Amino acid sequence: DLPLYKEPPGGNGSIYPEVMNALTGVRGAVVRVTEKGELIVSVAVPVQRFRAVLGVLLLSTQAGDIDKIVHAERLAIIRVFGVAALVNVILSLLLSSTIANPLRRLSAAAIRVRRGGAKEREEIPDFSSRQDEIGNLSVALREMTTALYDRIAAIENFAADVSHELKNPLTSLRSAVETLPLARNEESKKRLMDVIQHDVRRLDRLISDISDASRLDAELARADAKKVDLEKLLGDLVEISRQIRGSKKPVLLDFVVDRKDNPRASFIVSGYELRIGQIITNLIENARSFVPEQNGRIVVRLTRSRSRCIVYVEDNGPGIQAEDIDRIFERFYTDRPEGEDFGQNSGLGLSISRQIAEAHGGTLRAENIAGKDGRISGARFVLSLPAGPHP
Incomplete structure (x- = not known):
């Protein structure tokens, strides 16, 4: 739709509309096309003196100059687009290898863990060497998976232990029930009924302790930790234990607060x-069952060692066999004193106590008290809990 460019004969420019407009004092420009399709731009400018138009200056580009400029600009745009596309491809490959592929591997591993089809533990890819978010995510997923597998293994072991422990009283109970109709006299029936009642009570204790142990982790995870004054708590527990009588043997129970190193030491955890309090109660009752019938003594001592509050529960009983010092914290392990009826304890008290201590970031261990002559004069349980700074 552009006008066709023609050269005027004799060099007369009056045939150009822009020239005629310029004679009136108006600048003008026109774009034309040659017969070869090349663009030509003509600009007419009036030559004036004191507002009088003396002539017109007409400037025209050569044929093809505009096309060359447009073509050069198009090539420049294409080159910029090509470089941008190449950069995008390189960045895409780089991001794919450093972000997308690791995330895909982590996602696939997480799906395999969820399905749980493999017999062995599924290994999460390790990107901990990367100091970025992918590396942090890898570490977090590996730790979470390890904790999950450990929890599953603990549940499986706990279920196996529970099944084993419940079978013993159930087997005894079934035998007694099957034998009861065959009893010939009242004395035999009474003995069998005593066995049945004993097994029922044992089952009741086992189920109660198993229920307490199974919900312990969930309870500690849901509850909010608060400040606990160990000095007040231990004092109250010791006072309550002193008042417990009934069928239990008489025991001298002392509570000692050791502030030799720091008279103003705080015992807040x-x-x-x-x-x-359940830990301390378990330790006191455990010590009470092992002290002698006469002159039994239990000492609960509280002290502070730097950033730890330490509770000692000591007794003057027979002590602990060397090979059983670690085993006594195993689930359902029982080592009761002579004369105590079998099945009076579930064997979960010390296991639960250590579990609670570890949930608080502390430790619970046992040791023997050696006298001056090297003989064992009692047992000592040591509970260590993280405490606040010294006042």
Whole structure:
């Protein structure tokens, strides 16, 4: 739709409309096309003096100059587009190898863990050498998976232990029930009924302790930790234990607060008062069952060592066999004193106590008290919990 460019004969420019407009004092420009399709731009400018138009200056580009400029600009745009596309491809490959592929591998591993089809533990890819978010995600997933597998293994072991422990009283109970109709006299029936009642009570204790142990982790995870004053808590527990009488043997129970290193030492810890009290109660009752019938003594001692609050529960009983010092914290392991009826304890008390201590970031261990002559004069349980700084 552009006008066709023609050269005027004799060099007369009056045939150009822009020239005629310029004679009136108006600048003008026109774009034309040659017969070869090349663009030509003509610009007419009036030559004036004191507002009088003396002439017109007409400037025209050569044929093809505009096309060359447009072509050069198009090539420049194409080159820029090509470089941008190449950069995008390189960045895509780089991001794919450094971000997408690791995330895909982590996602696939997580799916395999969820399905749980493999017999062995599924290994999460390790990108911990990367100091970025992918590396942090890899470490977090590996730790979470390890904790999950450990929890599953603990549940499986706990279920196996529970099944084993429940079978013993159930077997005894079934035998007694099957034998009861065959009893010939009242004395035999009474003995069998005593066995049945004993097994029922044992089952009741086992189920109660198993229920307590199974919900312990969930309870500690849901509850909010609070400040606990160990000095007050231990004092109250010791006072309550002193008042316990009934069928239990008489025991001299002492509570000692050791502030030799720091007279103003604070015994505040962060945790769950009920559960910490359960540890101390278990240790006191365990010591009470082992002290002698006469002159039995239990000492609960509280001290502070740097950033730890340490509770000692000592007794003057027979002590612990060397090979059983670690085994006594195993689930369902029982080593009761002579004369105590079998099945009076479930064997979960010390196991639960250590579990509570570890949930508070502490430790619970046992050791023997050696006298001056080297003989064992009792047992000592040591509970260590993280404490706040010295005042």
